[in-house]
Amino acid sequence: MSFYIIRNYTVEHLFGDNHDYSHYNSFNPNERDLSSYDAVVNFMMPPLSGSYKERVQGMKASIQTLNLMISEVKSRLILFTMPYIGAFHTIEDTRLQQLVSTYNDTCYQAATIPNVFCIDFAVFTQRIPSDSLVDWKHFYMSQIALNPKYSAIFKDWFDLQMSAILAKRKKCIILDLDNTLWGGVIGEDGLDGIDLGGGYPGNVYYDAQKLLLSAYENGVILAICSKNNEADAMDAIERHPNMVLRDRHFAIKRINWENKAENVQSIAASLNIGLDSLVFIDDNPSERALVKSFVPEVTVPDFPEKPYLIPVFINSVLENEFTLYQLTEEDKKKTDQYRQNAVRDEFKSSYTDYNQYLIELKMILEVSKANKLDIPRVAQLTQKTNQFNLTSKRYSESDIKNFIDEGNLVLIAKVKDRFGEYGLTGVCIVKINGNEAEIDTLLMSCRVIGREVENEYICQVLAYLKRLGIRSAYSQYIKTKKNAMVKDFYLKSGFSVQRETEQDTAYVLVLDNYDVDHKDIIEVVWKDEEQD
Amino acid sequence: MARVFKMDASSITDDVQQQDIEAWDSLAHLNLILELESEFDVSFEPEEIGIMTSMTAIEQQTLFHLGGKD
Known part of the structure; x- marks a missing residue:
């Protein structure tokens, strides 16, 4: 295999003489036909000598060269990260350290581009005592940055990295x-x-x-x-x-x-x-x-x-x-x-762009009052749902039936997307008392949450209550071992905390001031609103 | 030496000098020194490296270091 190796120090002893090498810290994309190599390899070390100012400039030059390479090399590009070594073995200055981080972050990020691969050089250098990384005799005689006594183990290690990269084996x-x-x-x-x-x-x-x-x-x-x-x-x-x-x-x-x-x-x-x-x-x-x-x-x-x-x-x-x-x-x-x-x-x-994805899911949230046929499933959901369940109150079928008979609202949610129907997956039980409403239960199956459905659902419930002439909505979060994920759900939905204890939090929302924050991600269908 | 200069070992005689071998440039010289240092586990001083431009000098300096070790 033959590489074009871009470097800022002498590295011939590390890679051998089958390859072409750039001038120190120099990359010119038009100078040669890069696609004729098996890969372009970038191997730079932080500046190891010079005044502080010169070293900062050296780092900046390496970062520029790196960025140029990432944007110009269309063939396979292999980027080594830089080890944190500086002049005389220590990076004594946070500014230089930051520049090395910037350099390395650029490498990591570039590795998400299909033709770019990143080799974490720190994995190699951390196995070597830091005071032997540089041999100063060879450094000052021949600009060798990495101690030549490690050439052999470096070659083995590099071959391993390359075979992983070239085999395109998943990792x-x-x-x-x-x-x-x-x-x-x-x-x-x-x-x-x-x-x-x-x-x-x-x-x-x-x-x-x-x-x-x-x-x-x-x-x-x-x-x-x-x-x-x-x-x-x-x-x-x-x-x-x-x-x-x-x-x-x-x-x-x-x-x-x-x-x-x-x-x-x-x-x-x-x-x-x-x-x-x-x-x-x-x-x-x-x-x-x-x-x-x-x-x-x-x-x-x-x-x-x-x-x-x-x-x-x-x-x-x-x-x-x-x-x-x-x-x-x-x-x-x-x-x-x-x-x-x-x-x-x-x-x-x-x-x-997650929103775009959600829109393409073509989700439909269907909200309706529960009818008799829904009662078993509603009761089952109150008993089974643990995670997205604000109060975790468990109800039997007759409890649910009584709620409905007493004139309370049992609003159910059915969800579909372009992959199929999830069925009845949300339950909201609201007790109505004059122009006040208390949300007794709000739950959703974990099959549908995390895609804005839950937010749309509470918005729809609140908008409905407002249409009914309700002025204040009260709600509650009761902590259980499993519902930590909804701890701040009401807060995020616009409610204010009324009182708070270790075990539960009571919320209130004045509906006069409430505006539905409809995001146009989910299509909402109200079914049979006027019946029943 | 033969490995570094990609030459037949038999053609490297004791009186070989740097100017006789085209491939013996500064990089090859470096590689040669690195090979010797790792092969014999010795370390040459810069002054020695500068004069190690012939087979004889190389032998001398290497033996000098090996002798010093014993």
């Missing part, structure tokens, strides 16, 4: 939790309720995890991206007796209610690997579609509909996307390294 498998690593929904079914191990379907998930464990042992990085309360998920991961994969096996976790496309990007950024090194596994077709449309570089295989096909599916993903080559010890340590990097580095996750 990381991002896994959903609910109905992917176990059957059921942890936030709803609880530690005892999920299917994992034992008979069907638990044995399916158990086997799938075994396959993933052996992939992990072969150097595949495992990551989690799941919509859940982190505490619930971690509880299952650490405490479920049949969990094969534990916390230590995952290099990175994104367990939250954020949009998964952003989570996937932040996983790639934190691990410092390209998006095209990721495989995204999720049982939910709309999450897969989101990731496919916003981060098209990520491989998103179709997930089987039948649980018994999951192990076969996982096996084929591992075979197709993570074709194993001869594994080295180094490779096996990789997961740990990536994990450390992820912990060490803080990254800005890139912005995706």
Whole structure:
């Protein structure tokens, strides 16, 4: 293989003489045919000598060269990050340190461009005692920045990085939790309720995890991206007796209610690997579609509909996307390294136009008063829903029937999107008292939340109350072990805190001043409003 | 030396000098020094590196360092 190597010091001893080298700290995109090389490699060190001012200028020049390269090189470009070493082994100044960070951040961010790869040089230098990184004799004689006695181990390490890059082998498998690593929904079914191990379907998930464990042992990085309360998920991961994969096996976790496309990007950024090194596994077709449309570089295989096909599916993903080559010890340590990097580095996750995605989902929120046929499902939802449930009051079918008979409002929400119907997934029970209303219950199934539906739902309820002539709406949040995600929901919806204790918070909203904040993301249908 | 200069080992005789070998430029000289330093686990001073421009001088300086180690 032949590279064009851009450098600011003598590096011939590191890469050998099959390559062409730039002048020191110089890059001219028109000087030669860059596509004739297997790759353009940028290897720069922070300035190791000179006055403070000269070193700052040297850093700025390297950053400029780097940016020029990123914008001009259309063929394969490999960027080394800079180690934090400075003149005489110490970076004594925060300004220089910041410039190195800027340089490295630029490398990491550029690595999301398909032809750009980033090699974290710190992974190499951290294994070397910092006072032996530079050999001053060779530095002053020949402008050699990296101590030549490390050339041999550098070559081996670099070859390993290159084979990973060139093999285009995927590096990381991002896994959903609910109905992917176990059957059921942890936030709803609880530690005892999920299917994992034992008979069907638990044995399916158990086997799938075994396959993933052996992939992990072969150097595949495992990551989690799941919509859940982190505490619930971690509880299952650490405490479920049949969990094969534990916390230590995952290099990175994104367990939250954020949009998964952003989570996937932040996983790639934190691990410092390209998006095209990721495989995204999720049982939910709309999450897969989101990731496919916003981060098209990520491989998103179709997930089987039948649980018994999951192990076969996982096996084929591992075979197709993570074709194993001869594994080295180094490779096996990789997961740990990536994990450390992820912990060490803080990254800005890139912005995706999430609103546009939501609009394309073509969600329809249908709000109506509950009728007799809805009562069993409404009662069931009050009993089962734990996470998006503001008061967690549990009701029987006859309780619900009584509410309706007493003239209270039971407003239900049905949700669909272009992937299908989610059915009756939201319940709001409002007690009416003259021109005041008290929201007794507000809940939504976790299948639909996190896509603005919940916000639209409360807006619609409040607008409806206003139309009825209600002047003040009261509401309450009662804390449970599982509903932390809705702690500030009423506050965000425009309510003001009336009083607050450790266990609950009471809110009020004067509807006279209330204006519906309709975002035009979700189509709202009011059904049979005037009947009943 | 043969490896550094991509030459047949048999053609490198004791009386070889830097000016005789086209490939023996400053970079090759550096590579040669680095190879010697790592092969024999020695470290040459800049003054020595400057004069190590012939096979004889290279042998002398290398043996000098190896002798000093024992």
